[in-house]
Amino acid sequence: MRMLKVKSRSIAIIAATLLPLACASAAQAQSYPSRDIHVVVGYVAGTGPDLYARYAAELIRQGSGGKTVVVDNKVGAMSNIAAGQVARAKPDGYTVFVTGGSTFTTNPFLFKEVPFKLSDFTPVTSLQRGGLVFITKPESGIKSLKELVAFLKQKDGKAKFGYVNPLAFGAAEYLKQRSGTKATPIAYKGAPDALMGLSGGEVDFMVSDPTPIMGSRDKYNVLAVTTEERVDAMPDVPAMKESGYDNFDLSGWWAVWMPAGAPDDVVAKVADWVEEGLKKPEAKEFFYRGGFQPWVGVRGEKLKQFAEKEYKKWGEIIKLTNIEPQ
Template sequence: MTQEKIDRARRRMVSAAGTVPLAWAAGGGTALLAPHAWAQADDWPKRPIRVIVPFPAGALTDTIARVMADGLSKSLGQAVVVENKLGANGVIGASEVARSAPDGYTWLLTNSSSITINPQLYKKIPYKASDLAPITPIMESPFIIVANPEWAQRNKINKLSDLLAYARANPDGVRYGSPGLGNLAHLGALMMSNRANVKTLHIPYKGGSPAQLAVMSGEIDFVFDTWAGLPLIQSGKVKPLAVTSKTRMAQLPDVPTVEESGIPDFSVTFWLGMLAPAGTPPQVLQKIFAASKDIMADPKARASLSTQGNVIAEDPATFAQRIGRETLAWGEVIKRENLSLE
C-alpha cells in the first residue's frame, strides 16, 4: 500500500478519542486505528509542527495562533510554526490541512465559518468537515452590530430597533458590509434581517478591516463587527447598536442584545479553534488539547487571548459535538436562503 493510500485510510478513521468523524456526529458508528498509529503517537512530537492559518498575518486568527504557538513550542519541546495560507474565505488553508498526513505535525487554526459553513456553501470545495479532527476551541465571541455614527444621527437611529424600523420603511435602503460572501458575519446579518422581516443590501469586502473602514467612512451603514472594533466604539468612530450573544458583553454593559432589541431566540457567535487531519491518533489530539488547555489557563497567555474574545477550552469530543450542532443550524440557514457559491 502506498503512503498516499495509507494516509487516505487513516483520515477515514476515528478522529478523536471517544468521537467519530463529524459526518457521523448525529448518528454513531465506530472505527479502529491501526496499531502502528498508536505506536507512533507514543513518542510524538519528534520534529517541528506547522500550524496553518488561512487568513492574513495580523488578522484576529493569526494573532491567536501566534500566542498559542509560542506557548505550545515551549510545552511540547518542538518548534510550532505558524504559516499563513490565504484565499477563498479560508478554503485554501483548510484544504491543505485536510489532505495532510494525519501524523500530528500539521494543524489548522481557523474560525467557525471554515468548518461549519464553507463545506455546505461552496459548490466545489476540496474538503468536508469530516476530513478534520477537532482538537479544541480557543476563544468564542459574539458580534457587535455597529453603525456609521453620522448616518445613525441623521436618521435618528440610537438602537437596533430603530435601524430595523428604518429598514422596514426603506426596503434595500440600508447597506451592510461583511468580510466576504458566506462569512458568518454575512449570514448573521442576513438571518437578522429575515427574522425582522426587513430587506437590507449586502456589500461584501475582502476581509474584516476593509468592512470596518467602509462603515467608518459611510460607504455602508452597519456591519457585524468583532471585538477588534471595541477601540473604534470607544473613540466614537462607530456607534454600537446591539450584541449578538444571549447576554450583554461585560465590556459594553449598556449595549442591548439582539433579543432585547425585539428578535427572540437570536444568538450568533463565532469561535476560533484548532483541528488536525482526520485519523490523527487520539493520544496526539489529547496531548495537544492538554497542552493548549494549560496555555489558556496561564495568566499571561490568557490576558492576551481574552482581548479578542471569551477564552474557552473543550476536549476533542465536546468540540466535535459543538461543530455538529452548528453545522446543522447553519445548514438550515443556507438551505432556506438558497445560498451557494462557486
Template sequence: MQVKAITRTIFGALLACTALGTAAQTAGAVKADPNFPSKPIRVVVPSPPGGPPDLIMRIISPKMSSVLGQSIIVENKPGAGGLVGTAYLAKVPADGYSWLFTTASHVNIPPFHKNVAYDPVKDFTHVSLVAQNYGQALVIPTSLPANNVSELVALAKKSPGKLSYASAGLGTASHIPAEVFKAKTQTDILMVPYKGVAEVMSDLLSGRVDMFFVGTQIAIKHVEAGKLRALALTGNTRWKGLPNVPTMQEAGIPNFDVVNWFGLWLPAGAPKPIVDKIYDAVQQAIKDPDVIKQFEAQGLYGVGMPPADFAKFVAQEAQAATAIAKSLPQEVSK
C-alpha cells in the same frame, strides 16, 4: 425561513450526528510517534495575518510550545474565505505536526460553495473548541441617524431595500448574523459583498455601506475613536470592553444568540495519543492567566472542549450550516 430554528441550531444545536463525528476521528489512522513532538509544529491559519484566528493562535502558541517542548510556527494560507488553506491541510500527513486553526467558517462557508475540495467533518481530526467570542458587534457609521437597534429597524422599514449591510463572504461571521437580523426584524436590507474586512471598514467609515457585523476586537478601536457606533452584540452576554453596548436580546430581538467560535484540527486519522497530548496543551494554554487576560481584551474566552465532544459539535454545526445555506436567498458560489 424558520428564524427561531436557525438561531437555535447555528452555533450549538444538538442534532443527531454522533456517528458522523466519530468516523472522522478514526478514518485512515496512522501510527503514533512515541516521542511526539520531536520536531517543530506548524499551524495553518487559512486567513490573513492580523485576523482573529491568527491573533488567537499567536496568543496561545507560546504557552502550548512550552507545554509540548517544541516551537510552534504559524503559517498563514489565505484564499477563498479559508477554503484554500483548509483544503491544503486536509491532504498533509496526519502525524500531528501540521495543525489547522480557524473559525466557525470551517463549517459555515463550504455549504455556500460548489466543488469544495474537502468535507469539514470527515476529512479532519477534531482536537478542541478553543475559544468563543461574545458575539459580533453590529456597527454603523456615525452619520447614519440611528442610535439603537429599534431606530435602525425603523429606518430600514421606512425605506425597504435602501439600507445596506457589508458581507466579507458567504457563510462568514459578517453574513450569517446579518441574515438572521433581517429575518427576525422582517426588514429588507441589501447585502453588499466584499473580499475582506479591511475593504469593508474603509467603506463603512466613509458611509458607503450602512452596517456591518464585525468582531469586537476590530470594532472597539473605531467605536472608542468615535468613528463608528456600536448598537448591539449578537451573543447573549455583554462584553466589558464595550460595557454600554447591549446584547440583541436586550435591544429587543428575542432568542438572538449568534457567536463566532475558534477551533483546532488535524488531518483525518491522527493518532489518539497525539490528539490527547495536543488537547492537554490547549487546556493548559487557555487556563494560563496571561492568556485569559489577552483573550478578554479581545472579547474572547477560552472553552477547551474535549476531542470527542468537539467532533460531535462540528458535525452538528456543519449540518446546521447546510440547512441555513439552503434557507437563505443568496446564490451559491461556483
C-alpha cells in the same frame, strides 16, 4: 485442556502483535515533537484570525518546551484552501489547523464545492468563543438595533451593509429575514477596508467580529452582539434577546484540529498544552482585548458533536435567508 491451550496461544499471538504497536505509539508520544510543528491558518497575516492562530501556536510552543512552531498562512476562499491542504496532509501530528467554526458550519452552504468535509479532521480542542457585532458610525444617529431596523424599513431596500466573513454575512441576512427588511451586501477583503467603507458612507451598517473595533470603540456605535446573553468582554453591549430577537444566538468560535487519523496520544498532548495555556489569566486578557473569551475543554468527540450541531443550525438559517452558494 486443548481448547484452553488454543485460546492461550491466540491471546499470546494477539498480544505479540499489539504490544509493539502500543510501544511505538507511546514512544511517538514521548518523542513528540521531534521536528517543527506547522500551524495552518486560512487568513491574512496580521488580521484578527491570524492573531488567534498565532496565540494557539504559542501555547503549543510553550507546552512542548519551546519547540519550533511555524505558522503557515494559506489564504483564500474563506479558509477553504487552508482546510483542503490540511485535510490532505499526513496525519502525524505535525500539521495543526486553527480555524473559526465557519469553515465547517457555513462554508459548505456558501460554496457549491469545498475541498474537504468534517470527517477529514481530528478534533483536538476548543480555543475561544464570542459574538459578532452590528456597527454603525456615530454620524448616522443609529444607536440601537431597533433604530437600525427602523432605518432599514425607511430605506426600503436602498440600504447597504458591509461584511468580511461568512458568519457576518449570515448574521446580517438572518436579521433581515427576521425583521422583514432589505439591504444590499457589500463584501470586503478585510476589516480595515470594511470599516473605511462604513466611515466613508459606502455602507450604512456593518456586521463583524468585535476585534477590529475594540481599540477604537468611541469611533463606532456598537448596537448589539449576536448572542443570547451579554458577553463579559463587552458588558455594555446589548445581546440579541434584549434587543427584541429570541433564538438569535450566532456565536463565533475557534478550535484546533488535525488531519483525520492523527495519533490519539499526540492529539491528547496538544489538547492538554492548549487547555493549560487557556486557563492562565493572560489568556483571558488576550481574548478580552479582541472581544472574545477563552473556550476551554471542549475536545475530541464533544468538539465534533458541537461542530455538527452548529452545521445543522447554520444550514437552517442559510436556507431561511435564501443565500445562493458561490
